Amino acid sequence: MSGVPAVQVSIESSCEKQVQEVALDGTETYVPPLSMSQNLAKLAERIDFGQGSDSEGDEAPAEPRDRDWLKQEPEEEEGTVKFQPSLWPWDSVRNNLRSALTEMCVLYDVLSVVKVKRYMALDPVSQDPSAGKSPQVFQLMSKKKSLATAAQLLLKGAEKLNKSVAENLENRRQRDFNSELLRLRSQWKLRKVGDKILGDLSYRSAGSLFPHQGTFEVIKNTDIDLDKKIPEDYCPLDVQIPSDLEGSAYLKVSIQKQAPDIGDLGTVNLFRRQPKTKAGTQPWHVKLEAAQNVLLCKEIFAQLSREAVQIKSQIPHIVVKNQIISQPFPGLQLSISLCHSTGDKKPVKGSPERPRPDDHLYVLEHNLHQLMREFHKQRLSSVVMPHPASAPFGHKRMRLAGPQAYDKAEISSLQQTQGLLEKIIKQAKHIFLRSRTARTIDSLASHIEDPQIQAHWSNINDVYESSVKVLITSQGYEQICKSIQLQLNIGVEQIRVVHRDGRVVTLSHQEQELQDFLLSQMSQHQVHAVQQLAKVMGWHVLSFSNHVGLGPVESIGNASAITVASANGEYAISVRNGPESGCKVLVQFPRSQNKDQPKSEVVQDTKWTHLRGAYKEVHWSKMEGRNFVYKMELLMAALTPCP
Amino acid sequence: MEAPPVSVMPVTGGSINMMEYLLQGSVLDQALESLLHRLRGLCDNMEPETFTDHELVYLLKGQQGNPFILRARHSLSHLAAPWHLRYLGQPEVGDKSRHALVRNCLDVSASHSLPDVLNEMGFRMDHEFVANGHVFRRGALKVVVSKLSRVLVPGNTENTERLSLSYLVELSVLAPAGQDTVSEDMRSFAEQLKPLVHLEKIDPSKQRH
Secondary structure (H helix, E strand, O other), X not given: OOOOOOOOOOOOOOOOOOEEEEOOOOOEEEOOOOOHHHHHHHHHOOOOOOOOOHHHOXXXXXXXXXXXXXXXXXXXXXXXXXXXXXXXXXXXXXXXXXXXXXHHHHHHHHHHHHHHOOOXXXXXXXXXXXXXXXXXXXXXXXXXXXXXXXXXXXXXXXXXXXXXXXXXHHHHHHOOHHHHHHHHHXXXXXXXXXXXXXEEOOOHHHOOOOOOOOEEEEXXXXXXXXXXXXXXXXXXXXXXXXXXXXXXXXXXXXXXXXXXXXXXXXXXXOOOOOOOOOOOOOHHHHHHHHHHHHHHHHHHHHHHHHHHHHOOOOOOOEEEOOEEEEOOOOXXXXXXXXXXXXXXXXXXXXXXXXXXXXXXXXXXXXXXXXXXXXXXXXXXXXXXXXXXXXXXXXXXXXXXXXXXXXXXXXXXXXXXXXXXXXXXXXXXXXXXXXXXXXXXXXXXXXXXXXXXXXXXXXXXXXXXXEEEEEEEEEOOOOOOOOOOEEEEEEOOOOEEEEEOOOOEEEEOOXXXXXXXXXXXXXXXXXXXXXXXXXXXXXXXXXXXXXXXXXXXXXXXXXXXXXXXXXXXXXXXXXXXXXXXXXXXXXXXXXXXXXXXXXXXXXXXXXXXXXXXXXEEEOOHHHOOOOOHHHHHHHHHHHHOOOO | OOOOOOOOOOOOOOOOOEEEEEEEEEEEHHHHHHHHHHHHHHOOOOOOEEEEEEEEEEEEOOOOOOOEEEEEEEEOOOOOOOEEEEEEEEEOOOOOOOOOEEEEEEEEEEOOOHHHHHHXXXXXXXXXXXXXXXXXXXXXXXXXXXXXXXXXXXXXXXXXXXXXXXXXXXXXXXXXXXXXXXXXXXXXXXXXXXXXXXXEOOOHHHHOO
């Protein structure tokens, strides 16, 4: 027993007072104990007043009895009432009790008499049926009333529901401020500053370095009159954009012949109509997009003008107001201008130039935007992030420059040397060169019919390089005479021509050079065609030269010549074709056909008359035939005697 | 032959005299996800970049009291990237109102033979650790959230032990000397991270015991 820990026993005295109520915080309210007078009254209730006060000496002390009068014996009614004239405090109580007892006895008597039914009998009272209202009508009236009350309640409830549904519809139609704000936030960056909601429409988080803040403010549109009909394009949300980004802007790039005077530079004010907004876009979205576009155009133009001023080039660029002018080729002018209209001003009437449809180089404008965005992206590329993390930001190849001991040439090749302006000028040069080449080839093709010139432009081009395949053929003899096939690679400033036989010629940007070259190739083609034709016709090629050194000097290229002999050797055709001098065809006849040759005394044998002798020129223009090769074929056929 | 004219004046300006502005704080592991989420929203829009670096701290004890400290760091995830050597000067005792810790900073890229060179020059490695985590940028601001681990066996970076249950958050900018607007930008950025992490300037000299 010593190891067992002692058990604690709590003893509590039993409640002397009864608990009336336990409050929520645990306090108990006890029934207040009876005071002295209340206690006395309680005891007095138990006193039996059937016993008189003068019988207190003889009778036994009054016993406390139950108060159930109904069970009392009729003996009580025989108890005499002893009236005490003296006023003692219980007098009235006693009188009241006595009268109550009398009443109860009477009632008891009546009930017992009724029960026995010997002396008295009870009969029900018959009711007059005509007296009072009929029960059906009464019921109808009461039913009507109750139904009316119920109907009224239901109507009240229905009215309330109707009102709330109508309110909901109103709200949805009004597209309340918060849901619009949510939609705005899903597309644009917003933040709360104090009690204002500001947003950011700049490209800074996308990598731009432009110092413009680009913050816009979101305003609640409260000037709406709820009583009047709400207009269709009502929007509870409005945005306030910075004042210098209002309206819309675009960049215009165009190439023109150099203007003779520079008096009206910077007055480019051509503006096209605003594009229609798509149905369903919110007005704030349109506004913000336009402002963002203005910001991007400003950034591009600022970058271009900065480069135009800083970069040294042979012909300096001119920056005037909202226009940058540079000279890609002599006699040509490239102008890049920022056209910004705030929208509220009326368009300036009487602009000096009519807007020509092909004035805009839309491709270059699009490229400007793309180059800027590429620059942004490049600033954010993961190539810039440092590994290890404590290294400063910078291109990862530049970080290798030190450890790998790059020299100056390698470092300069890593760094971007070309700015936006240079790139755009290069692209403009290429576009211009390409269009001029196409124009040259097309004009030659339309003017010259005899050798036909075909150009097949390749679909896939670079911004700085395009290529075209030029074929010079004769109509009807394409399969035979296909020796002149040129591949032209049009670069930024030069055109590189690759001949079929492997020769590479580099032409400058001059239009005349290309034209002269193509003309010389055409004349060479004719002579090549004769060579191929001779093979087909069975004639032998005696001599062939692409560049003859005899005869008049050509100003464009060189003349080429060929001599072919017939199969039996009797006839020979000599052709000399030059780009400028045209073609000259001579036929060599056998001596026997030469009537006016004097008979020689030395050469007697008749076999020598079969040799070829004098030449005769052919009136080529009078020859029958559609083109040169056809004529040549006819000539050859004519000189081949049928067996 | 004459020696070519060489300037003997010390090089100033350019990228030589850069100051590092620094704010530091820390978050518990449980709060990391929400912090990364927040940083992704606040910083530039790029793919999140993780890193694993191994840093060695070298000391050169001279006759005077303060040893010369150099930090050599290389990436364990990008093994071809060069080593990075860093010197951090004493924090500038400027006016107390400056919000960030400013100290002179010199960053040099080095080849993979850096530890050998430092050893040969007389530096001794004091301690090393492995840091891995995430890097964010916002303009010129760099936010590095890293978990530091102790290297148990010197030279073996596989066997590491985490030093604490929290991540170290550092906000730093490298700028030429004299630009005080940088610390304003840093403070406003730190305000935006306020309930998640408290970034403040912690003087390293007060940490030493």
